[in-house]
Amino acid sequence: MTHEQFAKYSFLLDRTARKVKQYAQQQFKSGDFDVTVDQWLVLKNLSENHLLSQTQLAQLVFKDHPTLTRIIDLLCKKGYMERIPNPNDRRSFQLHLTTSGEEKVRALRPQILEIREKAWENLSETDFEEFKRILNTIYMNLGGQEIEEE
Template sequence: MTQEQFSKYSFLLDRTARTVKQYAQRKFKLGDFDITVDQWLIMKNLSENELLSQAELAQLVFKDQPTLTRIIDILSKKGYVARKPHPQDRRSFQLILTDAGKNKVKELKPQVASIREKAWENLDESDFEEFKRILNTIYNNLS
């Protein structure tokens, strides 16, 4: 592959990722979800994994510690996330969804699924498999 081709494909990947996120952000705002896409990502991961530390959650959602702390602070103020002292490490906390947070995730799951489905329109199963293979190859090349 030439440098020019590589540049084009990198641009397409970046443009697509940015467009997907912008589309989701618009839908979240228009839908009056009371949370952002990044906040949803945190809440969704907490709903799927009980008692995560901030470090574990940061790895799962690919956020640095300061950014994650800001998001957790906002979700805490909204009453969706709580910090509880870590039983083995007094210096850290475990994060949990509150009942309000669990209800918010349950309420938004179908709406978020429909947002995602828009991006996947007109693609069939073989498209998904090829896409997954390519993304995993790129990820593994860089890991």
């Protein structure tokens, strides 16, 4: 195995990650989902974790604070979530979905699971486990923190 061969994984990784996002976004668009792929990730995590602060949410979705601030701005503007002042700490907010946001998550979840499954055609459950293991190893090699398990 030459060095040149090793260097290719980064290109393939980036290309595939962008293809996956691109494919999902196109499906989102043709289905009139009214949210982007990244906005969905935020909504989904909020539906599973109540009253998070932005810092907590940022760690969950692996986005930096400025990026998350802007995504939240957009989702608030669309009426899917709200920032509630934290009574115990005036620096921070408690994030929560509005009724409209809860409905959106309920409506989209099954459709999105179906979209996500498309990538996995022609692959096995063993592949899935291997893939996760390798991705997480790379993530840790480069300084990533704690892999969430479930």
